[in-house]
Amino acid sequence: MKYSTEKALEILEQTPKTLKSYLGNLSNDWLFANEGGDTWNPYDVVGHLIHGEKTDWIPRLKIILSNSENKTFESFDRFAQFENSKGKTITQLLNEFENLRQDNLKVLKQLNLSSEQLQQKGMHPELGEVSISELLACWVTHDLGHIAQISRVMAKQYKNEVGPWVAYIPILNT
Amino acid sequence: MKYSTEKALEILEQTPKTLKSYLGNLSNDWLFANEGGDTWNPYDVVGHLIHGEKTDWIPRLKIILSNSENKTFESFDRFAQFENSKGKTITQLLNEFENLRQDNLKVLKQLNLSSEQLQQKGMHPELGEVSISELLACWVTHDLGHIAQISRVMAKQYKNEVGPWVAYIPILNT
Numbered sequence: 001m002k003y004s005t006e007k008a009l010e011i012l013e014q015t016p017k018t019l020k021s022y023l024g025n026l027s028n029d030w031l032f033a034n035e036g037g038d039t040w041n042p043y044d045v046v047g048h049l050i051h052g053e054k055t056d057w058i059p060r061l062k063i064i065l066s067n068s069e070n071k072t073f074e075s076f077d078r079f080a081q082f083e084n085s086k087g088k089t090i091t092q093l094l095n096e097f098e099n100l101r102q103d104n105l106k107v108l109k110q111l112n113l114s115s116e117q118l119q120q121k122g123m124h125p126e127l128g129e130v131s132i133s134e135l136l137a138c139w140v141t142h143d144l145g146h147i148a149q150i151s152r153v154m155a156k157q158y159k160n161e162v163g164p165w166v167a168y169i170p171i172l173n174t
Numbered sequence: 175m176k177y178s179t180e181k182a183l184e185i186l187e188q189t190p191k192t193l194k195s196y197l198g199n200l201s202n203d204w205l206f207a208n209e210g211g212d213t214w215n216p217y218d219v220v221g222h223l224i225h226g227e228k229t230d231w232i233p234r235l236k237i238i239l240s241n242s243e244n245k246t247f248e249s250f251d252r253f254a255q256f257e258n259s260k261g262k263t264i265t266q267l268l269n270e271f272e273n274l275r276q277d278n279l280k281v282l283k284q285l286n287l288s289s290e291q292l293q294q295k296g297m298h299p300e301l302g303e304v305s306i307s308e309l310l311a312c313w314v315t316h317d318l319g320h321i322a323q324i325s326r327v328m329a330k331q332y333k334n335e336v337g338p339w340v341a342y343i344p345i346l347n348t
Contacts, residue, residue: 001335003332007203010200010204011328014195014196018195022188022192024188025188026185029175030181030184033175124339127337127341130337130339133335134337137332138336138339142343144328145345147325148322148345151318151321155314155319158315161175162308162312163308164308165298165301165308168312169316170319171318174348
């Protein structure tokens with residue numbers, strides 16, 4: 001499947017309401033359980049997605065489209081959510097994510113990027129040259145990857161509860 | 175986390191609306207793309223979940239609770255959805271799943287299973303003895319596993335579109 005902003009928007013637009021349905025009514029037993037050690041729980045993941053809306057996707061897109069000589073992105077802080085989410089309920093985080101995402105998608109739609117613009121490039125501090133279409137495709141897969149992560153983390157809480165079925169549920173063995 | 179019907183219900187109740195949010199407004203490009211060969215697309219997965227509601231979880235629970243001497247489950251047909259989903263839109267499938275799930279959870283709640291009942295056992299045709307609590311915990315992880323699968327299948331459609339970011343999105347490399 002080739003990148004198209006129209007198809008990318010289908011995924012990017014559903015994520016906030018999917019996460020609200022998925023996590024909005026869960027108790028802390030599900031929301032704050034992780035995979036052990038420093039791994040993230042579903043609450044952490046939502047905070048991470050919020051930080052992406054604030055500092056990653058659209059801010060990086062604007063760097064590429066700018067007239068600046070230096071189009072190197074700032075490094076993304078993968079731990080910002082631990083400070084930023086403090087004291088907030090999951091409902092607050094889900095609403096914050098939804099609002100930020102709506103604003104960002106409004107910007108994306110208004111830009112109405114041409115196929116030439118989608119090929120414009122910025123500089124990732126570690127990965128080197130990347131194009132706008134790669135950035136936007138990455139945004140899509142990043143959403144999907146974190147929905148999968150949330151699913152895996154929650155499923156694993158019942159790994160010891162399913163008995164012999166553990167052999168039949170691949171996600172419990174990843 | 176120990177199995178409890180109260181916590182299991184939190185997951186089982188959200189799945190139909192999460193899938194509606196996730197898939198209800200997507201185009202066929204996302205819904206009918208798979209991971210190659212005979213692998214399933216998101217549309218197939220919803221059909222599979224429907225078949226589970228009809229033949230797996232509550233029917234097997236009823237076998238265990240019955241007075242029958244023989245508590246061996248029927249084998250689950252992992253391919254039934256290819257016939258049963260034919261000609262249906264994703265919206266029809268999502269509504270069908272929601273209705274079946276609501277009916278099944280009504281049964282589960284009305285049973286109000288005691289901790290003794292949760293330990294009653296049936297016979298899985300391949301796995302041997304399994305308890306009601308294992309069956310119900312499996313139902314939960316099965317939902318979560320298929321939400322993860324849907325996420326992975328859709329993310330992989332953009333594997334070639336993310337450029338060098340492929341190294342940073344674990345789900346693209348599974």
